[in-house]
Amino acid sequence: MRDLDRRNLERYVTTTAPGAGGLIEVEGDFLSRALSHLQQTGAAAGLNEGRPIEFVPDPRVQTASSGAASVHAQQYHQGIPMFQADSTVLFAPGGALEQSVGSTVEVGDASAELSTIEAIAAVAAGLDFLNLPENRTEEPDPFGQTPEPFPVLGPAPDEVIVAFPDLPSRPTTLVPGPFAGRGIGLHLVWLPLGAVLRLGWLMELQLPEPRGSVLLIVDAQDASVLFASATTHGLLASGTVFPLRGDGPRTEFPWPRPLTDYPVRSATALPAAFPDPWVAGEQTSGNAVTAVDAETGTCVTGVRAGGSVTFDAPDEARRRVINAFYYCCYLHDLYYLLGFREIDGNFQADALGRGGAAADSALVTVYPDIVSATANMTTPKDGSRPRLNVGLVTASGRHTALDATVVYHEFTHGLTNRLIGGPANSVSLLAPQSAGMGEGWSDYFACSIAGTQVIAAWVTDKPSGIRRHPYDSSFPGTFADVGTPTYRKAHQLGEIWCATLLEFERRVTAPLALQVVVDSLKLAPANPSFLDGRDAMLRALDGMLAAGQLAPAAHRAAVDSFWTTFARFGMGPAATTQGPQLAGVVADFASPTAPVVDPTATARPGSAIPDKDARGVTSRITMAVDGRVERVSISVDISHEFRGDLRVTLTSPLGVSVVLRTPDDDARRDLVTTFDLATTPALAGLRGQPVRGVWTLNVADLQRLSLGVFRAWTLTVKTQ
Ligand SMILES: [Zn+2]
Structure with a gap:
């Protein structure tokens, strides 16, 4: 996607003069001190003469174990946040205010009563922008791969879930429409463009998986797109390494590695x-790890080309x-x-x-x-x-x-x-x-x-x-x-x-x-x-x-x-020890006897679930056991992007169906759960039926867009 208006706001740094007040304020209210400092430095910089600058601090003061603390504050104007204008005030371990770092925008006479287009129209304009051919294609990534263009999205969402029209920034949530997620959140922001402040609707739109999200600002007067940026990518990086040990072939991996490369799922x-x-810039240093050479005390610097950094x-x-x-x-x-x-x-x-x-x-x-x-x-x-x-x-x-x-x-x-x-x-x-x-x-x-x-x-x-x-x-x-x-x-x-x-x-x-x-x-x-x-x-x-x-x-x-x-290994149920000491250890090499088990069977269909198709997919389990049902439980393992789309229906060998799950608006991923009498009282209707025969489980996705796979299910029958 094209990135519009990739601006770098000027960063400022203020430093308090030694002895300028900090040392005696060893404790106290970091928030109010940070705010008054920002007001003063803004005034000293000649910003907003005669008008106080509005800052809203994040109430979570961050404190290091040393006692050093920081307060983050966002600049506002007329109750509306200023895009990318935020400041951080840093306090030394003793509580002295050390410096503030950030970006502040001078505010002219811009007035917030300029929004002529509504949230629905703004999202529609954002959708039109994303559907432009040049925005549906992506640049080749650092590995020379170009993803397929995403399909034309539509229709635009036309329903408001919730809105706060009385707040100056007018926070609004729309139905997701063609986008992923439970809803689209948007609100008004100020965007400084040159000497002018423009009022726009800031929205984050989640493209269909695995495309990630884009951040857009749509002009609140003329619906033009003022700012667009993919928010998922960050700084692309890759590194060439020995995957396990220093004698194999070295391999180039993307940094971070995609989650599908790991042997576990969350x-x-x-x-x-x-x-x-993994990296914050061009060095072997990021939010989780910094690696340095002991002799030089420095990180290794990668090579930057285009938007990505490679380490070799x-x-x-x-x-x-x-x-x-x-x-x-x-x-x-x-x-x-x-x-x-x-x-x-x-x-x-x-x-x-x-x-x-x-x-x-x-x-x-x-x-x-x-x-x-x-x-x-x-x-x-x-x-x-x-x-x-x-x-x-x-x-x-x-x-x-x-x-x-x-x-x-x-x-x-x-x-x-x-x-x-x-x-x-x-x-x-x-x-x-x-x-x-x-x-x-x-x-x-x-x-x-x-x-x-x-x-x-x-x-x-x-x-x-x-x-x-x-x-x-x-x-x-x-x-x-x-x-x-x-x-x-x-x-x-x-x-x-x-x-x-x-x-x-x-x-x-x-x-x-x-x-x-x-x-x-x-x-x-x-x-x-x-x-x-x-x-x-x-x-x-x-x-x-x-x-x-x-x-x-x-x-x-x-x-x-x-x-x-x-x-x-001698740690059977009868093993004992005197706490974590080395004396008094008694081993037990006998494992407990297995309890009597109820008939149970598992099927692993591994079938894709057709999108918005009431027929769904059906998997069969044949029970070759005599006797009559006392109660049944059904465990399902379904991967899905939006589990609320799913209907799950069990049918007994005699053809009696029980709906285990009806569609709802549960936006979580995957359905991995167990249905029994406690969750699904209707299962009581199967009591007394013969166990022997073919049991089926049907999984249907009744809504468009989100996809999934019916991986497995297990049927357990307690007999009478
Ligand atoms: Zn060790």
């Missing part, structure tokens, strides 16, 4: 903007920095998908308004020679920067920055330190068993994500790597060995824990195991024992059943695999 809704850009280097030193940066950004995003986000205490310079402490992006330093422990990670509490140091293995001459298993192991110490015991507790993995589990988790995630059973094989140039046994099914240590001379130290104990988790993963698949383990980190107590960790995983599995993430049959199978695995 169980919960993601922010619309995710994945966020002919020399080993810079390749190490690029690679370490890549591994850490990849892991940041993978863990984000698994639930390690701002609110959970992840590492980000800016929490992006999503909660959690800011100012703690990971600092990765690449040393030319050896560092303590060859590679190490320090994770202070949320709001303080974790530091990951990687160095050389002198015996092999290879560098840990180029071995994903080592970087993943170290970065994962950050994950476990922040999640176990909560983000504010950085002493939650100190007890002997707990410290061992910390190492075990780091090995587990590194092996799982890198697809190996050995840590550091490449960087040490030894097939067995740095542990005593490969993490395969014949791993010799068990819970019974905890505290014996061969299993006393953290890395030794960690081998047992990692071997257990990888055995569980082999039985239930990696995506499920990764999610269970990350969930368990949030459900375990601080300084856990192995058995606390085990119980937290069981709690995580049961939570997935309750939330409908796991169908009953899948949950039962996973719990069976869970107990088989933990009993194999």
Whole structure:
């Protein structure tokens, strides 16, 4: 799409003179002090003579652990926001006002009573603009690929969901019409164009997936498009790296990598903007990770061409920095998908308004020679920067920055330190068993994500790597060995824990195991024992059943695999321990007997659901069981862009149909849930019918635009 009016407003910086008042104001009201400072500096700059400038501060004062704080404020005029005119006032740790940075616009006599076109007409004008042929095609991306033009969109939305005509900016929400999402939000803004202030309708329109969003400003008088910008792309970047270790072919990947490249799917809704850009500019530095060369203390600078930056280097030193940066950004995003986000205490310079402490992006330093422990990670509490140091293995001459298993192991110490015991507790993995589990988790995630059973094989140039046994099914240590001379130290104990988790993963698949383990980190107590960790995983599995993430049959199978695995490693139900200490460990190698199960069957149609077609798709399950129905439950796994479009109907072998779900305006994605008597009382009508025969489930999409796939369903029948 064409970008219109890509302006750079002049940035200003003010600095308070030393002793100019700050030092005695050690505490107090950052918001009001920030506002009065902005008023004064605006007046001093000659802006708006005789008129006060309107600023509206964001009430969330951001505070770093040092006590340094910042206040963000948006400029307004006559109650209407000024586009891209905002200021940030920065306070030193002692509370002194240091400086303000931002852009302010001088306001003339522009009056807000100039809006002659209404919200509906403004969106219609935006739609006409997007439908111009030159706007439906995109420029080739940095990989030389040009997406197909998107289809002509229409008709324009013509219905207001809600409007606030009495507010000066007139916030309005329209029905989405041909756009994605639940509705179109728009409001009036001032747009400075040269010396003139124009009043326009600011709207963000979500194109059909996977196109992303565009931000438009439509003139409120003549309906011309004043400003257009794709909001999804940010700064395009890519890097050429060793995907897993420093001997394979180097590969160019887009930064950030698309979410479909990761081995897991997010169980919960993601922010619309995710994945966020990895780099903020042209260096190996962004919101989550900064990677520097220890000798120069600097990042690696990429090469900018057009709108994108590429990272590559002919020399080993810079390749190490690029690679370490890549591994850490990849892991940041993978863990984000698994639930390690701002609110959970992840590492980000800016929490992006999503909660959690800011100012703690990971600092990765690449040393030319050896560092303590060859590679190490320090994770202070949320709001303080974790530091990951990687160095050389002198015996092999290879560098840990180029071995994903080592970087993943170290970065994962950050994950476990922040999640176990909560983000504010950085002493939650100190007890002997707990410290061992910390190492075990780091090995587990590194092996799982890198697809190996050995840590550091490449960087040490030894097939067995740095542990005593490969993490395969014949791993010799068990819970019974905890505290014996061969299993006393953290890395030794960690081998047992990692071997257990990888055995569980082999039985239930990696995506499920990764999610269970990350969930368990949030459900375990601080300084856990192995058995606390085990119980937290069981709690995580049961939570997935309750939330409908796991169908009953899948949950039962996973719990069976869970107990088989933990009993194999001596952590059966009767195992005991004296807290997280090494003394008093009693192992149990017996797994609980499996309960009697009801007849259950799963079908995986994998069929696309035709859009706006009441016939839908139908999948059949044949039950070869005698007896009569006491009750049934149906678990469905349907991926869909807008689940409210869906109707789901079960039909019994005798031809009795029960509608399990009728269409509504639920805008969430995907329908992964279980229907039973509690959710769908009409299922009682099937009671007494024969179980044997063909059961069908029909899934129909009754609305246009959003698409989906009927992936799987499971029928469980309790017989009389
Ligand atoms: Zn470690």
